[in-house]
Amino acid sequence: MPGLPSTLALSLLLMPCIALATEPSRTIILECDYLPSICNQADEPSPGLMIEIGSEAIRRAGYMPQTKIRPWNRAMREVIDNNNAIIIYFARTPEREPLFHWISVINSTDFRLFTRDGATPYNTLQQATAAGLIGVRTGSSVLSWLAQQGVSKQQIEQSQLTEMAKMLKAGRIGSFLGASTTFKPTYQQQVGTMPVEGNVLYSSENWIASGPRFPPETAAKIATAISRMKEDGFIEQLTRKYGK
Secondary structure: OOHHHHHHHHHHHHHHHHHHHHOOOOEEEEEEOOEOOOEOOOOOOOOOHHHHHHHHHHHHOOOEEEEEEOOHHHHHHHHHHOOOEEEEEEOOOOOOHHHOEEEEEEEEEEEEEEEOOOOOOOOOHHHHHHHOOEEEEOOOOHHHHHHHOOOOHHHEEEEOHHHHHHHHHHOOOOEEEEOHHHHHHHHHHHHOOOOEEEEEEEEEEEEEEEOOOOOHHHHHHHHHHHHHHHHOOHHHHHHHHOOO
8 A cells, every 4th residue: 555655646647648649749741742832842932822821721720830842642642641741732633532531622723735935835635645745743633634535644744843844845745734833934944935835724623631540620620720811811912922
């Protein structure tokens, strides 16, 4: 019996440690691929539109954001495998649908065909397929849309934006299918001129999504935060800031 008080005291001392060990992390990782002015690298002057939106939503939900910029395929794996990660600027496709929980729509993106400077604009997939390979950003949701239109893998070339810009200029691909907001500044940076852009082929909603292990109650808090950010003008203000 004399040892009981000391045992009880030890248990009481350990209880906070046990609570800390079982308590979910207060940090939420925000995943995105590198997209100029949308999801920027840490050493750039501004975080990017989507990083600012996602970080604010996480803060309003009561958590601390930690940004990770890495290729889509790796970012998707990280979100699926972890219970404290979400992904932003993410398109909802049939292939992705069962793998993720779709938290909230942020905005939408228009996709169009680009040809190299001085070339004819392409406004249809028929023009693009007749001209050669169609360039697509690695891991992009554009791949799913092209498959739905009957475009084969053999007609598509995948790489990162910087490489796509160089390949388009060199004539190694006939066109590039992507968004003006990300491809035009990349092409200008790599080549020194602007590409030729065609009409909008289709539009896609941009989501915040989580993996199956992410707590539903936390996802609901983030969805509520996004809704309030739309209502109070925060997202509109950021959109104007980035000129989108």
